[in-house]
Amino acid sequence: MDAPLTVHVVTIFPEMFASVLSASLLGRAIEKGTLAVELTDPRDFTTDRHRSVDDAPYGGGAGMVMRPEPLCAALEHVVATRGPARKIALCPTGAPLTQEIVKRLAREPRLVLVCGRYEGFDERVREFVDEELSLGDFVLTGGELAAMVVIDAIARRLPGVLGNAASPTDESHEAGLLEYPQYTRPPEFRGRVVPEPLLSGNHERIRRWRRLQSLLRTRERRPDLFARVPLTDEDRALLGGEQP
Ligand SMILES: C[S@@+](CC[C@H](N)C(=O)[O-])C[C@H]1O[C@@H](n2cnc3c(N)ncnc32)[C@H](O)[C@@H]1O
Structure with missing residues:
Protein backbone atom coordinates (compact mmCIF):
# COMPACT_ATOMS: atom_id res chain seq x y z
CA MET A 1 0.00 0.00 0.00
CA ARG A 156 5.45 18.26 9.43
CA ARG A 157 1.87 18.64 8.15
CA LEU A 158 1.24 14.91 7.71
CA PRO A 159 -0.93 13.19 10.32
CA GLY A 160 1.03 11.84 13.28
CA VAL A 161 4.43 13.21 12.23
CA LEU A 162 4.69 15.81 14.99
CA GLY A 163 3.16 13.49 17.59
CA ASN A 164 0.12 14.22 19.72
CA ALA A 165 1.73 16.75 22.04
CA ALA A 166 3.16 19.03 19.38
CA SER A 167 0.82 20.99 17.17
CA PRO A 168 1.67 23.55 14.51
CA THR A 169 -1.30 25.78 15.49
CA ASP A 170 0.72 28.57 17.13
CA GLU A 171 3.75 28.28 14.92
CA SER A 172 5.07 31.12 12.83
CA HIS A 173 3.14 31.56 9.55
CA GLU A 174 0.40 29.14 10.59
CA ALA A 175 -2.19 31.88 11.07
CA GLY A 176 -0.36 34.73 9.39
CA LEU A 177 1.63 35.77 12.48
CA LEU A 178 5.13 35.06 13.78
CA GLU A 179 5.33 32.88 16.87
CA TYR A 180 5.65 34.43 20.34
CA PRO A 181 9.03 34.10 22.17
CA GLN A 182 9.67 30.73 23.80
CA TYR A 183 11.60 30.12 27.05
CA THR A 184 12.74 27.09 29.02
CA ARG A 185 14.67 26.66 32.30
CA PRO A 186 16.51 28.30 34.01
CA PRO A 187 14.21 31.19 35.04
CA GLU A 188 17.25 33.50 34.98
CA PHE A 189 20.13 33.21 32.49
CA ARG A 190 23.05 35.65 32.78
CA GLY A 191 20.83 38.32 34.23
CA ARG A 192 18.03 37.83 31.69
CA VAL A 193 14.80 36.67 33.25
CA VAL A 194 11.83 34.78 31.83
CA PRO A 195 8.86 37.19 31.43
CA GLU A 196 6.72 37.12 34.56
CA PRO A 197 3.37 36.14 32.92
CA LEU A 198 4.91 32.83 31.77
CA LEU A 199 5.77 31.95 35.40
CA SER A 200 2.35 32.98 36.74
CA GLY A 201 0.61 29.63 36.16
CA ASN A 202 -2.41 31.63 34.96
CA HIS A 203 -3.30 30.06 31.59
CA GLU A 204 -5.49 32.92 30.42
CA ARG A 205 -2.79 35.47 31.22
CA ILE A 206 -0.19 33.36 29.42
CA ARG A 207 -2.45 33.05 26.38
CA ARG A 208 -2.98 36.81 26.21
CA TRP A 209 0.74 37.54 26.76
CA ARG A 210 1.66 35.17 23.92
CA ARG A 211 -0.93 36.65 21.59
CA LEU A 212 0.33 40.18 22.29
CA GLN A 213 3.98 39.16 21.74
CA SER A 214 3.01 37.48 18.49
CA LEU A 215 1.27 40.64 17.30
CA LEU A 216 4.11 42.95 18.38
CA ARG A 217 6.82 40.77 16.89
CA THR A 218 4.99 40.46 13.57
CA ARG A 219 4.29 44.22 13.43
CA GLU A 220 7.95 45.02 14.11
CA ARG A 221 9.68 42.36 12.00
CA ARG A 222 7.21 41.63 9.22
CA PRO A 223 4.94 44.63 8.59
CA ASP A 224 4.01 43.00 5.26
CA LEU A 225 2.44 40.05 7.13
CA PHE A 226 0.95 42.24 9.86
CA ALA A 227 -0.91 44.33 7.29
CA ARG A 228 -2.80 41.21 6.16
CA VAL A 229 -3.79 39.87 9.61
CA PRO A 230 -7.50 40.35 10.42
CA LEU A 231 -7.27 41.82 13.95
CA THR A 232 -9.90 40.78 16.52
CA ASP A 233 -11.34 43.13 19.17
CA GLU A 234 -9.09 41.43 21.69
CA ASP A 235 -6.02 42.02 19.47
CA ARG A 236 -6.85 45.73 19.27
CA ALA A 237 -7.31 45.88 23.05
CA LEU A 238 -4.01 44.09 23.65
CA LEU A 239 -2.18 46.39 21.26
CA GLY A 240 -3.91 49.36 22.84
CA GLY A 241 -1.92 48.78 26.01
CA GLU A 242 -4.07 46.44 28.09
CA GLN A 243 -1.79 44.48 30.43
CA PRO A 244 -1.99 40.72 29.84
C1 LIG B 1 22.43 27.75 -10.42
S1 LIG B 1 20.72 27.47 -10.41
C2 LIG B 1 20.21 28.15 -11.94
C3 LIG B 1 19.88 29.61 -11.85
C4 LIG B 1 19.42 30.21 -13.15
N1 LIG B 1 20.52 30.35 -14.07
C5 LIG B 1 18.79 31.57 -12.91
O1 LIG B 1 19.52 32.56 -12.90
O2 LIG B 1 17.56 31.66 -12.67
C6 LIG B 1 20.59 25.75 -10.66
C7 LIG B 1 19.35 25.10 -10.07
O3 LIG B 1 19.32 25.30 -8.67
C8 LIG B 1 17.97 25.33 -8.23
N2 LIG B 1 17.74 26.59 -7.50
C9 LIG B 1 18.59 27.65 -7.43
N3 LIG B 1 18.08 28.63 -6.67
C10 LIG B 1 16.88 28.20 -6.24
C11 LIG B 1 15.86 28.77 -5.43
N4 LIG B 1 15.98 30.02 -4.90
N5 LIG B 1 14.75 28.05 -5.20
C12 LIG B 1 14.60 26.82 -5.70
N6 LIG B 1 15.54 26.21 -6.49
C13 LIG B 1 16.66 26.89 -6.76
C14 LIG B 1 17.10 25.19 -9.46
O4 LIG B 1 16.66 23.85 -9.58
C15 LIG B 1 18.03 25.60 -10.58
O5 LIG B 1 17.67 25.03 -11.82
Whole structure:
Protein backbone atom coordinates (compact mmCIF):
# COMPACT_ATOMS: atom_id res chain seq x y z
CA MET A 1 0.00 0.00 0.00
CA ASP A 2 1.24 3.52 -0.82
CA ALA A 3 2.13 6.00 1.95
CA PRO A 4 -0.39 8.88 2.41
CA LEU A 5 2.16 11.03 0.58
CA THR A 6 4.81 9.88 -1.86
CA VAL A 7 7.34 12.44 -3.04
CA HIS A 8 9.39 11.58 -6.10
CA VAL A 9 12.52 13.60 -6.66
CA VAL A 10 14.09 13.85 -10.09
CA THR A 11 17.76 14.55 -9.44
CA ILE A 12 21.19 13.79 -10.83
CA PHE A 13 22.49 13.69 -7.22
CA PRO A 14 20.27 11.11 -5.47
CA GLU A 15 23.07 10.37 -2.98
CA MET A 16 22.54 13.81 -1.39
CA PHE A 17 19.25 12.74 0.20
CA ALA A 18 20.19 9.77 2.41
CA SER A 19 21.20 11.56 5.63
CA VAL A 20 18.37 14.10 5.57
CA LEU A 21 15.75 11.41 4.96
CA SER A 22 17.04 9.08 7.67
CA ALA A 23 17.27 11.54 10.60
CA SER A 24 14.72 12.73 13.14
CA LEU A 25 11.08 13.38 12.16
CA LEU A 26 11.58 12.64 8.47
CA GLY A 27 13.29 9.33 9.24
CA ARG A 28 10.46 8.33 11.57
CA ALA A 29 7.74 9.42 9.10
CA ILE A 30 9.33 7.25 6.42
CA GLU A 31 9.79 4.34 8.83
CA LYS A 32 6.13 4.53 9.91
CA GLY A 33 4.97 4.64 6.29
CA THR A 34 3.41 8.12 6.54
CA LEU A 35 5.82 9.50 3.94
CA ALA A 36 7.68 7.83 1.09
CA VAL A 37 10.44 9.45 -0.94
CA GLU A 38 11.57 7.91 -4.22
CA LEU A 39 14.55 9.19 -6.19
CA THR A 40 14.78 9.11 -9.97
CA ASP A 41 17.99 9.96 -11.81
CA PRO A 42 17.49 11.56 -15.24
CA ARG A 43 20.82 10.04 -16.29
CA ASP A 44 19.00 6.70 -16.37
CA PHE A 45 16.87 8.15 -19.18
CA THR A 46 19.71 9.28 -21.45
CA THR A 47 20.44 7.45 -24.67
CA ASP A 48 24.01 8.56 -25.42
CA ARG A 49 27.25 6.84 -24.38
CA HIS A 50 28.20 9.62 -21.94
CA ARG A 51 24.77 9.72 -20.26
CA SER A 52 24.80 13.47 -20.66
CA VAL A 53 22.06 15.53 -19.02
CA ASP A 54 23.37 18.97 -20.03
CA ASP A 55 24.43 20.84 -23.12
CA ALA A 56 25.70 24.28 -24.14
CA PRO A 57 23.15 27.11 -24.25
CA TYR A 58 21.82 28.27 -27.60
CA GLY A 59 22.99 31.83 -28.16
CA GLY A 60 26.20 31.26 -26.22
CA GLY A 61 27.10 32.33 -22.71
CA ALA A 62 28.56 30.77 -19.59
CA GLY A 63 27.62 27.39 -18.17
CA MET A 64 25.50 24.50 -19.34
CA VAL A 65 21.74 23.97 -19.52
CA MET A 66 19.88 20.79 -18.51
CA ARG A 67 18.58 19.01 -21.58
CA PRO A 68 14.81 18.57 -21.76
CA GLU A 69 14.71 14.93 -22.96
CA PRO A 70 16.12 13.11 -19.88
CA LEU A 71 14.17 15.34 -17.45
CA CYS A 72 10.85 14.86 -19.22
CA ALA A 73 11.47 11.14 -19.75
CA ALA A 74 12.12 10.78 -16.00
CA LEU A 75 8.92 12.71 -15.19
CA GLU A 76 6.87 10.61 -17.60
CA HIS A 77 8.36 7.39 -16.21
CA VAL A 78 7.28 8.31 -12.66
CA VAL A 79 3.71 9.04 -13.76
CA ALA A 80 3.47 5.97 -16.01
CA THR A 81 4.79 3.53 -13.41
CA ARG A 82 3.51 5.09 -10.15
CA GLY A 83 0.42 7.09 -11.08
CA PRO A 84 -0.72 10.71 -11.54
CA ALA A 85 1.21 13.31 -9.57
CA ARG A 86 1.50 17.05 -9.11
CA LYS A 87 4.73 18.02 -10.84
CA ILE A 88 6.82 20.84 -9.43
CA ALA A 89 10.03 22.36 -10.76
CA LEU A 90 12.33 24.00 -8.24
CA CYS A 91 13.82 27.19 -9.63
CA PRO A 92 14.67 30.71 -8.45
CA THR A 93 12.16 32.09 -10.95
CA GLY A 94 9.24 30.20 -9.35
CA ALA A 95 6.61 31.40 -6.88
CA PRO A 96 8.09 31.91 -3.39
CA LEU A 97 7.31 28.95 -1.12
CA THR A 98 4.89 29.86 1.71
CA GLN A 99 3.17 27.95 4.49
CA GLU A 100 -0.08 28.19 2.51
CA ILE A 101 1.57 26.37 -0.40
CA VAL A 102 3.07 23.83 2.00
CA LYS A 103 -0.40 23.10 3.44
CA ARG A 104 -1.86 22.68 -0.04
CA LEU A 105 0.91 20.31 -1.14
CA ALA A 106 0.55 18.23 2.04
CA ARG A 107 -2.98 17.34 0.87
CA GLU A 108 -1.69 15.79 -2.38
CA PRO A 109 -1.12 12.02 -2.54
CA ARG A 110 1.83 12.19 -4.92
CA LEU A 111 4.32 14.91 -5.84
CA VAL A 112 7.26 15.04 -8.20
CA LEU A 113 9.98 17.59 -7.44
CA VAL A 114 12.33 18.33 -10.33
CA CYS A 115 15.80 19.55 -9.37
CA GLY A 116 17.85 21.65 -11.76
CA ARG A 117 21.62 22.02 -11.86
CA TYR A 118 24.11 24.09 -13.87
CA GLU A 119 22.36 27.15 -15.38
CA GLY A 120 18.96 25.50 -14.88
CA PHE A 121 16.51 23.69 -17.16
CA ASP A 122 15.84 24.14 -20.83
CA GLU A 123 12.86 26.54 -20.85
CA ARG A 124 10.59 23.93 -22.47
CA VAL A 125 10.67 21.73 -19.36
CA ARG A 126 8.40 24.29 -17.68
CA GLU A 127 5.55 23.21 -19.93
CA PHE A 128 5.68 19.68 -18.48
CA VAL A 129 5.21 20.68 -14.83
CA ASP A 130 2.18 22.03 -12.93
CA GLU A 131 3.99 24.74 -10.98
CA GLU A 132 7.37 26.25 -10.23
CA LEU A 133 8.53 27.01 -6.69
CA SER A 134 11.40 29.06 -5.34
CA LEU A 135 12.88 29.02 -1.85
CA GLY A 136 13.54 32.74 -2.03
CA ASP A 137 15.38 35.50 -3.81
CA PHE A 138 18.79 33.87 -3.93
CA VAL A 139 20.46 31.27 -6.13
CA LEU A 140 21.44 27.77 -4.98
CA THR A 141 23.81 25.53 -6.92
CA GLY A 142 21.05 22.98 -7.43
CA GLY A 143 17.45 22.11 -6.65
CA GLU A 144 18.29 19.25 -4.24
CA LEU A 145 18.50 21.36 -1.07
CA ALA A 146 15.30 23.13 -2.12
CA ALA A 147 13.58 19.75 -2.60
CA MET A 148 14.70 18.66 0.89
CA VAL A 149 13.29 21.87 2.37
CA VAL A 150 9.96 21.31 0.62
CA ILE A 151 9.82 17.67 1.80
CA ASP A 152 10.69 18.68 5.38
CA ALA A 153 8.06 21.43 5.54
CA ILE A 154 5.36 19.18 4.06
CA ALA A 155 6.21 16.21 6.29
CA ARG A 156 5.45 18.26 9.43
CA ARG A 157 1.87 18.64 8.15
CA LEU A 158 1.24 14.91 7.71
CA PRO A 159 -0.93 13.19 10.32
CA GLY A 160 1.03 11.84 13.28
CA VAL A 161 4.43 13.21 12.23
CA LEU A 162 4.69 15.81 14.99
CA GLY A 163 3.16 13.49 17.59
CA ASN A 164 0.12 14.22 19.72
CA ALA A 165 1.73 16.75 22.04
CA ALA A 166 3.16 19.03 19.38
CA SER A 167 0.82 20.99 17.17
CA PRO A 168 1.67 23.55 14.51
CA THR A 169 -1.30 25.78 15.49
CA ASP A 170 0.72 28.57 17.13
CA GLU A 171 3.75 28.28 14.92
CA SER A 172 5.07 31.12 12.83
CA HIS A 173 3.14 31.56 9.55
CA GLU A 174 0.40 29.14 10.59
CA ALA A 175 -2.19 31.88 11.07
CA GLY A 176 -0.36 34.73 9.39
CA LEU A 177 1.63 35.77 12.48
CA LEU A 178 5.13 35.06 13.78
CA GLU A 179 5.33 32.88 16.87
CA TYR A 180 5.65 34.43 20.34
CA PRO A 181 9.03 34.10 22.17
CA GLN A 182 9.67 30.73 23.80
CA TYR A 183 11.60 30.12 27.05
CA THR A 184 12.74 27.09 29.02
CA ARG A 185 14.67 26.66 32.30
CA PRO A 186 16.51 28.30 34.01
CA PRO A 187 14.21 31.19 35.04
CA GLU A 188 17.25 33.50 34.98
CA PHE A 189 20.13 33.21 32.49
CA ARG A 190 23.05 35.65 32.78
CA GLY A 191 20.83 38.32 34.23
CA ARG A 192 18.03 37.83 31.69
CA VAL A 193 14.80 36.67 33.25
CA VAL A 194 11.83 34.78 31.83
CA PRO A 195 8.86 37.19 31.43
CA GLU A 196 6.72 37.12 34.56
CA PRO A 197 3.37 36.14 32.92
CA LEU A 198 4.91 32.83 31.77
CA LEU A 199 5.77 31.95 35.40
CA SER A 200 2.35 32.98 36.74
CA GLY A 201 0.61 29.63 36.16
CA ASN A 202 -2.41 31.63 34.96
CA HIS A 203 -3.30 30.06 31.59
CA GLU A 204 -5.49 32.92 30.42
CA ARG A 205 -2.79 35.47 31.22
CA ILE A 206 -0.19 33.36 29.42
CA ARG A 207 -2.45 33.05 26.38
CA ARG A 208 -2.98 36.81 26.21
CA TRP A 209 0.74 37.54 26.76
CA ARG A 210 1.66 35.17 23.92
CA ARG A 211 -0.93 36.65 21.59
CA LEU A 212 0.33 40.18 22.29
CA GLN A 213 3.98 39.16 21.74
CA SER A 214 3.01 37.48 18.49
CA LEU A 215 1.27 40.64 17.30
CA LEU A 216 4.11 42.95 18.38
CA ARG A 217 6.82 40.77 16.89
CA THR A 218 4.99 40.46 13.57
CA ARG A 219 4.29 44.22 13.43
CA GLU A 220 7.95 45.02 14.11
CA ARG A 221 9.68 42.36 12.00
CA ARG A 222 7.21 41.63 9.22
CA PRO A 223 4.94 44.63 8.59
CA ASP A 224 4.01 43.00 5.26
CA LEU A 225 2.44 40.05 7.13
CA PHE A 226 0.95 42.24 9.86
CA ALA A 227 -0.91 44.33 7.29
CA ARG A 228 -2.80 41.21 6.16
CA VAL A 229 -3.79 39.87 9.61
CA PRO A 230 -7.50 40.35 10.42
CA LEU A 231 -7.27 41.82 13.95
CA THR A 232 -9.90 40.78 16.52
CA ASP A 233 -11.34 43.13 19.17
CA GLU A 234 -9.09 41.43 21.69
CA ASP A 235 -6.02 42.02 19.47
CA ARG A 236 -6.85 45.73 19.27
CA ALA A 237 -7.31 45.88 23.05
CA LEU A 238 -4.01 44.09 23.65
CA LEU A 239 -2.18 46.39 21.26
CA GLY A 240 -3.91 49.36 22.84
CA GLY A 241 -1.92 48.78 26.01
CA GLU A 242 -4.07 46.44 28.09
CA GLN A 243 -1.79 44.48 30.43
CA PRO A 244 -1.99 40.72 29.84
C1 LIG B 1 22.43 27.75 -10.42
S1 LIG B 1 20.72 27.47 -10.41
C2 LIG B 1 20.21 28.15 -11.94
C3 LIG B 1 19.88 29.61 -11.85
C4 LIG B 1 19.42 30.21 -13.15
N1 LIG B 1 20.52 30.35 -14.07
C5 LIG B 1 18.79 31.57 -12.91
O1 LIG B 1 19.52 32.56 -12.90
O2 LIG B 1 17.56 31.66 -12.67
C6 LIG B 1 20.59 25.75 -10.66
C7 LIG B 1 19.35 25.10 -10.07
O3 LIG B 1 19.32 25.30 -8.67
C8 LIG B 1 17.97 25.33 -8.23
N2 LIG B 1 17.74 26.59 -7.50
C9 LIG B 1 18.59 27.65 -7.43
N3 LIG B 1 18.08 28.63 -6.67
C10 LIG B 1 16.88 28.20 -6.24
C11 LIG B 1 15.86 28.77 -5.43
N4 LIG B 1 15.98 30.02 -4.90
N5 LIG B 1 14.75 28.05 -5.20
C12 LIG B 1 14.60 26.82 -5.70
N6 LIG B 1 15.54 26.21 -6.49
C13 LIG B 1 16.66 26.89 -6.76
C14 LIG B 1 17.10 25.19 -9.46
O4 LIG B 1 16.66 23.85 -9.58
C15 LIG B 1 18.03 25.60 -10.58
O5 LIG B 1 17.67 25.03 -11.82
